[in-house]
Amino acid sequence: MAQYRRKKNKDLTKKIAEERIVILLALAEDNFKTHPDRTKRYVGLARTISMRSRVRLTRDQKRRICKHCYSWLVPGNNCRIRLKGSTVLTACHVCGKMSYYPYYERPDAEKETEGQKELKRNTEAEIKVETKTGIEAEIKAGIEAKTEIETETEN
Numbered sequence: 001m002a003q004y005r006r007k008k009n010k011d012l013t014k015k016i017a018e019e020r021i022v023i024l025l026a027l028a029e030d031n032f033k034t035h036p037d038r039t040k041r042y043v044g045l046a047r048t049i050s051m052r053s054r055v056r057l058t059r060d061q062k063r064r065i066c067k068h069c070y071s072w073l074v075p076g077n078n079c080r081i082r083l084k085g086s087t088v089l090t091a092c093h094v095c096g097k098m099s100y101y102p103y104y105e106r107p108d109a110e111k112e113t114e115g116q117k118e119l120k121r122n123t124e125a126e127i128k129v130e131t132k133t134g135i136e137a138e139i140k141a142g143i144e145a146k147t148e149i150e151t152e153t154e155n
C-alpha cells in the first residue's frame with residue numbers, strides 16, 4: 001500500500017514539475033523585453049525544478065536556454081542561429097559562446113525531388129481547373145434547365 005502511494009505521488013510530482021517548468025519558461029519569454037534581468041532567474045528555477053524532480057527539459061525548451069550561461073535565448077535578439085553542415089550553431093550574445101546541435105536530413109522516403117514537386121503542382125493545378133470548369137458547366141446546365149422550365153410554363 002505504501003509503495004503504491006509513493007509511486008502515485010512520484011507521478012504527481014513529475015507532472016507538477018513539468019507544469020511549473022512550462023510556466024517559468026513562459027514567464028521568461030513574456031518578461032524578456034520588459035524585464036530582461038528576471039529571465040535568468042526564471043530559467044534557473046526551471047532548471048532547478050527539472051533536476052530536483054528528474055524531469056527532462058524538452059528539446060525545444062533546452063534549445064532556448066544557453067548551455068553555458070543559462071540565459072533565455074530569443075533568436076534574432078540575443079542569439080544567432082546558423083546551419084553548418086549537419087549541425088545547428090547557436091551563438092549566445094550574452095556570454096559569446098557557441099552551442100552545437102546535430103541535425104539530420106529527412107530519410108529518403110519522405111524527401112521529394114524537384115521533379116516530383118513539379119509534377120504534384122501541375123496535377124494540383126489541373127484538378128483545380130477541372131473542378132472549376134465542372135462547376136461552370138453545372139451552373140450553365142442549371143440555367144438552361146431553368147429557362148426550359150420557364151419557356152414550358154409560358155406555353
Ligand SMILES: [Zn+2]
Pocket residue numbers: 066067068069070071092093094095096097
Ligand atoms: Zn550564453
